[in-house]
Amino acid sequence: MLTDHREWHQGQLALPEAPAAWYQLAAGGGWQAVVADTTHLVAHDIVTARTGGSAGLTAAWCSLPFSVPVLCALATGPGVAALQTAIKAAAAEGLPLQRSVVVLSSPGEGRIPAAVKAAATMLQSLVAAVVMVPFDPHIRTHGLADSERLGRRTKEAGDTAVAAVLAAAHRTWGDPLSPAPTPAALPAGPTPDPAQPVPEGGLTT
Template identity: 50%
Template sequence: MGLGASAPAGIPESARLVVPVLAASGGSGRSTVACLLADALARLGDTVVADLSARLCSPWPAWTAGTRGGGGLGALPPDRPLSRAEIRDAAAVRQAAEGEWSVLTDGREWSTAPLPLPLPADPAAWYQLAAAGGWQLFVADTAHPVAHDIATAHCAGLPGLTRGWCALPYTVPVLCAQPTAGGVQLLHQAVQVLRHCGGVPLERTVVAFSAASDGALPAVARAAAATLAPHTAAVVHLPHDPDIRAHGLAARPSRIRDRTAEAARDLASAVLSTAHGAFGNPLPPAPRPAPIPWVV
């Protein structure tokens, strides 16, 4: 059942839930999933998406063009600690079907000089930024290929980005894939690497199939969902939405089709249910992260 029939209660003001949106490769619908998920999570609490892609590779500047606020990451002063007001003012604000949510991205023109703020790769630093900004639901639109990151880090004896994200307090990862033969193959390969190398909680990972064409879920994806179901928290299918394909996600929430919005609410419900099952209901208060020099 979609959340349209029975929406869950919001999370406590003192809690913070981290949702890294991951993919085995590009073209898996990761940013689309992150956007739809944030739109559905906005009814549950104060939500932000962190855009981790390089500026010229990211769809978020276009998706946030013309929105309220949004000085962007480049507006954050690099030479002193940041206040909550500065962090909040830097975020673009998007309207959701119910409420609104924020985006931390760099929306400047392509010819603008690189970011003055030395943005770290360390997930803990991004967590600190979200915590200092006072957001309760932190969706990270990651940019690294999961299997490659895990395997490379394992061979080098390092934690890696994926493990770093999954080690943050109260984290429910979302792993994206296209429901095609190629997408399923990459997903299975990623899951095999995660099982072999460890460090990633498959039992509280939600798999999201993001369709790029109309029609029922292909047999190969249905078989993959059946195989993954016993080992993951949930498998959710986000259907193809021609309006998103034609207009992108800069469109108003009213342009998103009802079945797409319902699937996004199902994904948000799966994430929240997984968090409650793993960490308790209601979620415990978020720990205060260790200070980082450029964030207070």
């Protein structure tokens, strides 16, 4: 995971949106695995892309080598309803649900609502795995700043999610995974002289 070491409650950095930019960074750094935590609205992105005739961010992430989508939602009635909408949109576009992992996170103590249990059961046949993450008050208060204090069940859920992602990758591309292709380096273009005026039409590279 590439991280900026900022406090979890601070604002987001201005980062490149294109998935290929993150893949370029990951491959250039020689990482064995990269976790990209996106915040785009999956269902909205898929519908907007379809309407505009473009690929969309979700499809671009899914098309990267050895990518395993992880769809996260709150383990509440509204949370799983939104997730089911995203799943339907992804299925309609032919996105790789068979290698996707769903993670449902409980927002509080208590029993899992019946609607969440029913949704989890329904999703089992559509995606690679469904993982339940229990409520952990330490995360709510401190984020992951002190991971040693995470609850046992939280750690077990994390292990289960990682194992599900790896299993989905192995089922799709084999075990062991072959090295991901390294993107070609961008060609070096001329460095503009700040003392010279910019030609009409802008700079070209």
